[in-house]
Amino acid sequence: MxxxxxxxxxxxxxxxxxxxxxxxxxxxxxxxxxxxxxxxxxxxxxxxxxxxxSAEACPDAASGAVVPNPRLKTRIMDEVRRSVPTRLSNVGEMRAVRPIVWPAYAVAAACLAVALITTAFNISLNEELHQTEAQVAQLGTHAKMLTRQVAAQNTELVDLTSSDSQHYAVEDGEVVRHGNRLYIAMDSMGTPPRGKVYQAWIMRKGAAKMTPSVTFMPDRKGIAVIHVPTQASQVAEVAVSMEPEGGSKQPTSKPTFIVKLT
Amino acid sequence: MSRVRTRDAAAFESLYDAYHRLVYGIAFRIVGEAAVAEDVTQTVFLKLWSAPERFDGGNFGGWIARVARNQALDIVRRKSHSETELSEAMPDSDLLEERVFSEIDAAQVRRAIAQLPAEQREPIELGFFGGITHAEIARRTGTPLGTIKTRIRTGLGKLRSALEGTVAV
Structure with a gap:
């Protein structure tokens, strides 16, 4: 090629x-x-x-396939309708039922001009209102997402700080086990050279060799808190090594650390 | 879309009826939770209502699918804590001219994808719905990176040919 x-x-x-x-x-x-x-x-x-x-949800709920909740449409359309500006045609309808006073053309023209200016002003205000409401709705959705994210991070925080967590010190950090969850918490890792990442490895109890796990990068301050997706109770050893981007099936460099979980 | 730009709620409702299953389906496939997929769907459609000018022409279905994918992957990215290598967001619009399937049907696409060999289907679905890079796909599947790239190209080419036989392009 x-x-x-x-x-x-x-x-x-x-x-x-x-x-x-x-x-x-x-x-x-x-x-x-x-x-x-x-x-x-x-x-x-x-x-x-x-x-x-190919991911389009099936329109037929009876098929058992994934379908959006019909209340979702109500929720969205309520937001949309609340933000629709007043239509000019409504002004015309209102004028049609008002008694017309002759011959005050000048007064009528002035009233019409005021009405049009007021309507235009209303449209402008409604436009701003609609944008604000849409932003509020988006913020509400974002807040819900953040709430879920915070809940996940709270779990992580509790796991890392709980008195019944087991801490295994390693150079520049520690490995933490809480219940069946496992974390690697590092506080001053060096930044890997270009094209390299850190990779976690686990040795399951009774196994003869390491199994590859997640790859990760520390932040600018060298901090990395990684949840290792595994059943912690089944793990005998944890290691970290520097590997090419995308990770490796077998360690290709000397591990940064290896720690036995007792 | 031109009527949506003039704040026509009825036109917006028609768009919602036509595309909400696509948006929700993509979101659900990526985030895997109904409540979160609904949040994504709501965000995508309210963004469309508040800023319809973001769609600047072309195939509306393809555009809103990319917006839905990016929105859903944002959530996955926030949750991932950089455990996996994630791909760049797809642009909402492409500078290049984009020919698109004018009549597309989810069932036809599902059949066409199902006919792909698993070794080609898997990296395509992982890349699109998993939001991960080719390197991460290679790592997860235990396949050399070059092989993954070849399979993605071959699979997309076959998919294109299969759909050309069933819909106008």
Whole structure:
């Protein structure tokens, strides 16, 4: 495979939305100057859109497939209708039932002008109101998501600080076991070189070799708190090593630490 | 969409009726919880109502699907604590001209995807609904990275061909 064939494969992965940020930027720049790759992108992108359609919820609740709750529509349409501005046609209807006073054309014209200005002002105010209401609704939704996230983080915090948690000190941090949950909490990890990440490893009780677990990166201050997705009671040892991006099946470098869970 | 831009609630309701199953289905597939998928659906449609100018033409279904995917993946990203390597968000609009399936049917797509070999279907679904990178897909499936890229390209090409046989493009 030549270099350009490899780029065509990157274009397919880009169309799928599965490239990391830097590579995606490189492909995007390449597409702007390469007709062959741009054509390949246009060929494959509709297939990616089609993948999205495969998730469309089934309209028939009786089929047992996933269907949205009908109350969701009520909730959304209530928000929308509350924000719809007053229609100009309503002003016309109101004027139709008012007695017209002749011959005060000038007064009528002035009234009409005031009415139009007032209506325009109302529309403007309603527009602002609608935007505010939509923002409030979005904030409400966001708040619910944050609440769930905070609940998960509270669980993590309780696990890490609970008096009945077991702490195993390692260089620059500790491994914490609480019940059947397992965490790696590091406070001054070095940033891995470009193309490398940290990877957790677990040795299950009775096993002869390490099993690969999650990859992770510390933040700028070297802090990383990682939930290791496993049944902690079944784990005999935990280790961390530096591995190529995407992780490895077997450790390829000397572990940063290995700790036995007693 | 032009009527939605003029604050026409009835037009918006028609759009909701036509696309809410798509938005909710994508969200549910990604977040896996009905309540969260409803939150995502509500956010996507209220954003559409408050800022319809974000849709600047092209295939509306493809656009709102990308918005729904990005919104749902944002939640997964916030929960993930960087345990996995996540892909870049898909742009709401593409600068390139995008030909799209003009008549698309979820059942047809599901049949076409089901006909793909599992080794091609799995990385495509992991990439789209899992929001993870090709490298992470390779790690999870225990497959070399180059093989994953080839399978994604081949699978998408087959999907395109399969759907060309059933719908207008």
């Amino acid at each position: 030549n270099g350009h064939d490899a780029m065509l494969e990157d274009v397919a992965v880009y169309a799928l939305g599965a490239l990391p940020r830097e590579q995606a930027r490189a492909v995007r720049e390449h597409l702007a100057s390469c007709a062959e790759c741009a054509a390949e992108y246009r060929r494959l992108k509709p297939a990616v859109d089609a993948v999205a359609y």
